[in-house]
Amino acid sequence: MNQVVFRSLLGGWLALTCAPSVAAPAAEELVHKMMGAARALDYEGVFVYQHDSSLETMRVIHRGSGSLEMERLVSLTGPAREVIRDGSKVICRWADKHAMLVEQRQPRDLLSFGVGGPVKNLDAVYQFSIERHDRIAGRQTDVVKVSPHTPDRYAYRLWIDRETGLLLKSVITDEHDRVLEQEQFAEIAIGLTVPDSRFESELPGTDFVRLTNDGEPDSAAAASPPEAPWRVNWLPPGFALHHDKSQRMATSNLPVRHFVYSDGLATVSVFIEKIRAEVAPLKGFSLVGAVNAFSSVAHDHQVTVVGEVPQNTVRRIASSVAPQNSE
Amino acid sequence: MDSIDEELSALMDDEHPATDAALSRLLAGNVEVHERWSRYHLLGEILRDANSAPEAQSLASRVHEQLNGEPFHLVPSPLNRKPNLWAPALAASLAALGVWGVITVAHGPERTAATPAVAVNVPPAPLLQPATRLETGPDNEAPTAGEAAAELRRRLNSYIVNFNEQRDSLAVPNVHPYVRIVGFDPGAPR
Numbered sequence: 001m002n003q004v005v006f007r008s009l010l011g012g013w014l015a016l017t018c019a020p021s022v023a024a025p026a027a028e029e030l031v032h033k034m035m036g037a038a039r040a041l042d043y044e045g046v047f048v049y050q051h052d053s054s055l056e057t058m059r060v061i062h063r064g065s066g067s068l069e070m071e072r073l074v075s076l077t078g079p080a081r082e083v084i085r086d087g088s089k090v091i092c093r094w095a096d097k098h099a100m101l102v103e104q105r106q107p108r109d110l111l112s113f114g115v116g117g118p119v120k121n122l123d124a125v126y127q128f129s130i131e132r133h134d135r136i137a138g139r140q141t142d143v144v145k146v147s148p149h150t151p152d153r154y155a156y157r158l159w160i161d162r163e164t165g166l167l168l169k170s171v172i173t174d175e176h177d178r179v180l181e182q183e184q185f186a187e188i189a190i191g192l193t194v195p196d197s198r199f200e201s202e203l204p205g206t207d208f209v210r211l212t213n214d215g216e217p218d219s220a221a222a223a224s225p226p227e228a229p230w231r232v233n234w235l236p237p238g239f240a241l242h243h244d245k246s247q248r249m250a251t252s253n254l255p256v257r258h259f260v261y262s263d264g265l266a267t268v269s270v271f272i273e274k275i276r277a278e279v280a281p282l283k284g285f286s287l288v289g290a291v292n293a294f295s296s297v298a299h300d301h302q303v304t305v306v307g308e309v310p311q312n313t314v315r316r317i318a319s320s321v322a323p324q325n326s327e
Numbered sequence: 328m329d330s331i332d333e334e335l336s337a338l339m340d341d342e343h344p345a346t347d348a349a350l351s352r353l354l355a356g357n358v359e360v361h362e363r364w365s366r367y368h369l370l371g372e373i374l375r376d377a378n379s380a381p382e383a384q385s386l387a388s389r390v391h392e393q394l395n396g397e398p399f400h401l402v403p404s405p406l407n408r409k410p411n412l413w414a415p416a417l418a419a420s421l422a423a424l425g426v427w428g429v430i431t432v433a434h435g436p437e438r439t440a441a442t443p444a445v446a447v448n449v450p451p452a453p454l455l456q457p458a459t460r461l462e463t464g465p466d467n468e469a470p471t472a473g474e475a476a477a478e479l480r481r482r483l484n485s486y487i488v489n490f491n492e493q494r495d496s497l498a499v500p501n502v503h504p505y506v507r508i509v510g511f512d513p514g515a516p517r
Contacts, residue, residue: 269490
């Protein structure tokens, strides 16, 4: 019921902020509005995702009205892949690999986003400007450039729908203004009625290998002593802790410590888990579009830092992770 | 449908011997092919737009700069190469521009016994291949190299899914937080 009330309030807030005004909104204000719009609106569209030399086309169906936010993302090019999210879980299916990953979702902090939450101190670490106006998927947009003051995070260009505040195109660039990845709607319908059937999987086959974290912890996990406290000793200026908990993940029955830091736009996750004898640890860098990951081993634990920040930043953060009682 | 893909790709590249006739034949009465043709055009336009932008630069150049900057090592993948996800002709035209897939570049002295690391001190040519690379730690005997690598990638995917969830709850800008899950090869179990 709280979610219903919240969504009604958010809808009213969006309606007010989306109403035509005489004065042009400031760039930071547009970003603020955008953050709430993506979750509150009902829409369906096709967009293109470009990273490196690869282009993927996907369809997204989203329903923000009602008591339960629902969403389905499905690939239209390449192998059949799909992500379905509802209020309690996220299901990723890779039909070509016969693989399914089911992660239980954390309850959303609905009151923190879009209404003075994570963006309130953004001007301390980013500069905002409206570059120009553009037309994306047949809709008028304002193009907002968000430039970091320091090279330890990325810059964004955001094409924000004038009417609804929805993000219709985004480009992430590095410190040399080189494009790391971009997403752009080719067509979109906003405000339509989305029936439940649109959120059912359309992928062929049922023989998926299923990984999930919704079962009971195994005996080894139950017998594990409580984890010692850890700390992250270095973060770029402006990053603050938003989340710190031990959780189960689909690929491990042992608890994984998960710290989440954000400066309001960029987010970094720090995962710490005890190394299991039967599983080799991850080591080194991984790159997924604009997301970098760095894994290392510290005090018999796997430390993995994942973030939409440069490679040097995730490595430096990972190198600073240590038990609180260590020298 | 693969042969149609190849024909469409050839048409996109202006390499089809009878362009107008072939296009008419392919598109005639076939909605799916028509949509695919439109999609290829859209992708092509976006690709051209991106690469004509002053800030655009190929991945190869970027990675080359990184390699010049610090002592990286690349580890050959113990897995079979995944099949090409694009029609061959289209993929060929794209392959010249960069790399597809998740790239893991390991550093430091750690190596897996099964897949000795290869120092990279010159050209980024090996990076211009589809690749999903992961380095494992000290050798573990039970699983094969392929199974171990698949397990590592599953864990990495799990990290990324959980990262996405938190990222999304903080409402950071993205058309969709899971594009990276759908848009990349996860290296799932076989």
